[in-house]
Amino acid sequence: MGGKWGYMGLRGTWVCISEHGFQGCSIRDGQQLGMACATSACCLSGGGDCERRTIAAEGGGGPSQCSKCDANEAVTGSSCLQCFRSALYAKFRQAVTSHATILPTDNLLLAFSGGSASRVALQFVHEMQQKAQRNSDASRDRSYPVFGLGVAFVDESAAFPIPSTQIDQAIQDMSSILSNLASPVKNLHVIPIENICHSKSMDGRNRLRELLHNITDITGKEDFIRHLRLLCLQKTASENGYNKLILGSCASTISRLVIAATVKGQGYSLPADIQYVDARWEIPVMLPLRDCLGQELSMLCLLDSLKTLDVFNGGSSGVNGLVSSFITLLREENPARECTIVRTAEKLIPFHFNKLLETDDSDDFMTSRWHRKRMNLRPGESIASEILCVICSSPLNKSEVETLRHKVHCCTSMSERCELTCCRSCQFQILPKEPSSVEQFYSLLPQCIITQMKNHSYGDLDLLREQIEDCLLSDCDDDS
Ligand SMILES: [Zn+2]
Ligand SMILES: [Zn+2]
Numbered sequence: 199m200g201g202k203w204g205y206m207g208l209r210g211t212w213v214c215i216s217e218h219g220f221q222g223c224s225i226r227d228g229q230q231l232g233m234a235c236a237t238s239a240c241c242l243s244g245g246g247d248c249e250r251r252t253i254a255a256e257g258g259g260g261p262s263q264c265s266k267c268d269a270n271e272a273v274t275g276s277s278c279l280q281c282f283r284s285a286l287y288a289k290f291r292q293a294v295t296s297h298a299t300i301l302p303t304d305n306l307l308l309a310f311s312g313g314s315a316s317r318v319a320l321q322f323v324h325e326m327q328q329k330a331q332r333n334s335d336a337s338r339d340r341s342y343p344v345f346g347l348g349v350a351f352v353d354e355s356a357a358f359p360i361p362s363t364q365i366d367q368a369i370q371d372m373s374s375i376l377s378n379l380a381s382p383v384k385n386l387h388v389i390p391i392e393n394i395c396h397s398k399s400m401d402g403r404n405r406l407r408e409l410l411h412n413i414t415d416i417t418g419k420e421d422f423i424r425h426l427r428l429l430c431l432q433k434t435a436s437e438n439g440y441n442k443l444i445l446g447s448c449a450s451t452i453s454r455l456v457i458a459a460t461v462k463g464q465g466y467s468l469p470a471d472i473q474y475v476d477a478r479w480e481i482p483v484m485l486p487l488r489d490c491l492g493q494e495l496s497m498l499c500l501l502d503s504l505k506t507l508d509v510f511n512g513g514s515s516g517v518n519g520l521v522s523s524f525i526t527l528l529r530e531e532n533p534a535r536e537c538t539i540v541r542t543a544e545k546l547i548p549f550h551f552n553k554l555l556e557t558d559d560s561d562d563f564m565t566s567r568w569h570r571k572r573m574n575l576r577p578g579e580s581i582a583s584e585i586l587c588v589i590c591s592s593p594l595n596k597s598e599v600e601t602l603r604h605k606v607h608c609c610t611s612m613s614e615r616c617e618l619t620c621c622r623s624c625q626f627q628i629l630p631k632e633p634s635s636v637e638q639f640y641s642l643l644p645q646c647i648i649t650q651m652k653n654h655s656y657g658d659l660d661l662l663r664e665q666i667e668d669c670l671l672s673d674c675d676d677d678s
Contacts, residue, residue, distance in 0.1 A: 279501050286498055289489045290322045297474040298554055299442070299484040302330065305346035307387075307440035307481070309431050312351070312368060312507025314496040316446035317375075319487055321504060323347055323444060324379050331382060348385045349376060350434050352427045354510050356392040356403045357410060368509045375505055387438065389430045391423070394644045409642040412635055417462070417516030418627030425590050428483075429646060435481040447485045450492030450525070453539035458521040464623050467592030472543055473552040478584070478591060482554060491536060493529075549584060549593060587621035588651045589628055594621055612651070613640040619651055 270278030396402035584593040
């Protein structure tokens with residue numbers, strides 16, 4: 199089986215349009231490009247050569263029949279809409295089933311920005327839910343549970359000012375998108391990002407503005423907002439009884455993340471952010487569209503008339519903006535590059551929290567909660583404990599942990615502790631340089647970050663254990 203190339207008329211670029219769903223597809227006459235395969239299907243299976251062909255561009259006598267089913271007219275390069283669609287859905291489905299990311303007893307919260315990736319994620323999860331509902335309705339003797347689905351939109355207008363009428367319109371559009379989807383009903387949660395900063399003494403919007411004002415680095419500011427967005431989603435999921443969070447991050451988003459993390463010196467923690475599952479949070483995060491390209495998803499929205507919104511899409515700035523233009527350039531040169539980047543980063547060893555505890559049989563209704571219980575784990579607690587940065591939640595590397603252990607007991611103020619418990623990247627990009635500003639920055643941080651900072655033992659326990667090692671009873675002493 200191989201990946202194929204299709205000509206996407208949108209911007210006149212070549213993109214990979216077929217993967218898992220294209221088994222047994224017939225390759226017609228065409229020029230073999232002879233490049234190494236970089237489509238994720240081949241990448242994932244470690245496969246070798248890909249058969250490729252070029253298709254004449256629009257009006258150049260391109261094929262009129264779909265190369266897979268040979269029945270319908272090709273609308274995207276060599277595929278008909280149906281085959282293109284099922285190939286994309288197959289990638290989503292493969293990610294979901296092979297990592298048990300959606301179980302019948304789950305209650306999922308889907309982060310919805312209105313962009314094409316989250317729109318497709320919503321559509322696919324909805325279709326899966328409908329199928330589960332049909333199966334449940336069909337079963338007489340035993341009622342199968344159907345997973346729940348809610349949708350969350352983070353209103354970031356406090357951080358990126360846009361007219362309130364635009365936000366209102368977007369929320370209206372989202373509600374109509376959701377009400378147009380068949381039952382089961384999906385709740386829409388609109389979360390103003392400043393909610394996470396709200397405190398008794400100060401209103402969230404002002405507090406967030408002051409907090410952001412303290413971050414002078416433009417990249418740091420953007421990354422910090424991204425982290426706050428995730429905290430908002432976590433909080434909403436937790437308060438409303440959702441047990442998993444679905445993000446629409448696709449291969450294109452992830453390739454940007456990989457290069458940006460490399461540039462920012464976040465190589466150690468990078469593998470944590472690019473897996474299908476990220477269970478370091480109280481509510482585990484899933485990326486079921488990880489193998490789909492951004493262009494494929496936009497194309498599907500266009501062909502399927504899925505309404506997308508463009509609310510907070512002012513583009514990135516700083517390092518993130520540069521990386522974004524760099525990737526666009528690479529893609530124009532060779533559309534497979536995004537997949538190649540993701541595939542390369544995939545070789546890094548993931549962390550222990552990058553998987554859900556395995557179930558013996560995904561068909562029975564065992565939940566991850568049940569497994570946690572069996573392993574005596576509390577929600578949010580991973581099997582192996584990584585020390586996480588209090589600001590961005592990246593795992594700290596060995597030298598950061600060493601510094602923390604040596605200095606944490608000499609900390610006199612919380613702001614000092616704040617500095618020590620951050621990863622180097624946050625220290626450099628986000629924390630203010632002046633000690634007095636750090637104090638102010640610390641006082642403005644969201645309560646959930648401060649609580650985490652106070653409650654975390656940060657290796658204190660290990661240090662204590664080392665100091666009193668000789669006085670501790672060993673296991674054999676205990677037996678006797
Ligand atoms: Zn077809
Ligand atoms: Zn950090």
